[in-house]
Amino acid sequence: MVPVVETEGIHIIVEASGCDADVISDPKKIERIFKDAARHAKMTVKASYFFKFMPAGVSGAVIVAESHISIHTWPEFGYAALDVYTCGDSDPEKAVDYILEKIGAKHAHVSEVKRGIREEEGTYTHTILTWEEEF
Amino acid sequence: MVPVVETEGIHIIVEASGCDADVISDPKKIERIFKDAARHAKMTVKASYFFKFMPAGVSGAVIVAESHISIHTWPEFGYAALDVYTCGDSDPEKAVDYILEKIGAKHAHVSEVKRGIREEEGTYTHTILTWEEEF
Numbered sequence: 418m419v420p421v422v423e424t425e426g427i428h429i430i431v432e433a434s435g436c437d438a439d440v441i442s443d444p445k446k447i448e449r450i451f452k453d454a455a456r457h458a459k460m461t462v463k464a465s466y467f468f469k470f471m472p473a474g475v476s477g478a479v480i481v482a483e484s485h486i487s488i489h490t491w492p493e494f495g496y497a498a499l500d501v502y503t504c505g506d507s508d509p510e511k512a513v514d515y516i517l518e519k520i521g522a523k524h525a526h527v528s529e530v531k532r533g534i535r536e537e538e539g540t541y542t543h544t545i546l547t548w549e550e551e552f
Numbered sequence: 553m554v555p556v557v558e559t560e561g562i563h564i565i566v567e568a569s570g571c572d573a574d575v576i577s578d579p580k581k582i583e584r585i586f587k588d589a590a591r592h593a594k595m596t597v598k599a600s601y602f603f604k605f606m607p608a609g610v611s612g613a614v615i616v617a618e619s620h621i622s623i624h625t626w627p628e629f630g631y632a633a634l635d636v637y638t639c640g641d642s643d644p645e646k647a648v649d650y651i652l653e654k655i656g657a658k659h660a661h662v663s664e665v666k667r668g669i670r671e672e673e674g675t676y677t678h679t680i681l682t683w684e685e686e687f
Contacts, residue, residue: 422605422606422607422609422626422628424626424629424631424633426624426633428565428633430563430665430667430678432667432668432669432675432676432677432678433676434674434675434676435674435675463601463603463611464601464603466598466599466601466615468598468599468615470557470617471557472557474557476598476615476617476619476620477615478613478615478620478622480601480603480611480612480613482605482611484611484624485611485613485622485624487613487620487622487637489561489619489620489637489639491557491559491668493557494559494670494676496559496668496676498559498561498563498637498667498668500635500637502622502624502633502635504624524675526675526676526677526678528665528678528680530565530663532565532567532633533567533626533631533633534567535629539569539570540567540569540570540659540661541567541568541569541629541631541661542567542661543565543567543661543663545663545680545682547680
């Protein structure tokens with residue numbers, strides 16, 4: 418029997434402000450946080466890659482089965498652009514909450530994109546819900 | 553002199569329908585298309601990772617300096633979830649157009665998220681514009 422893989426997924430897009438510059442300038446710390454977040458959210462990590470870019474930022478991603486977590490940071494502004502995209506039974510909000518706490522975010526502008534929604538005519542679409550959070 | 557790195561970036565989120573199942577089920581083809589797309593759009597590839605998942609899909613990403621391109625495909629439904637996020641002088645729309653053509657997409661539901669916009673109070677936000685395309 419061929420398993421049916423659900424196309425629907427949740428993609429959470431976050432602009433995180435007021436983050437801890439020491440944490441978001443350190444690729445090793447970010448990688449540790451991402452792997453722990455993936456485990457908390459029941460995602461299976463397939464690969465990860467993180468690097469520093471000038472003058473101080475970190476860029477990287479964890480590829481999990483059918484989805485990914487990525488970050489691009491600007492420690493000089495306390496700003497991080499975070500994406501958590503998951504399909505299936507994993508819990509993207511749990512991963513987002515964990516990461517935002519660990520990077521010390523004080524404010525988040527969040528859009529939750531529900532992806533892979535099948536329309537009547539057979540095409541796929543997404544819907545978006547946006548909110549703000551203070552910590 | 554420390555270079556100033558602009559926080560603003562363009563993140564294009566696409567639900568692509570009617571895609572060529574032969575192409576979107578092949579990690580090697582997707583990787584080739586992504587690397588060519590990155591070159592067309594003047595992005596510098598830092599790392600890439602692609603793999604097949606059950607029953608036929610491909611999942612993967614190219615990490616480019618300060619940004620990324622990622623895809624998750626469901627060949628059995630002709631559906632691909634594509635993300636192109638870029639900062640700086642690269643041209644994300646060029647990369648998206650190139651990829652959609654190469655994977656044979658017939659329809660795209662697109663949201664362009666302008667990320668890393670600094671607000672007066674020092675927090676960061678994003679704006680979203682959504683449209684449909686037929687090919």
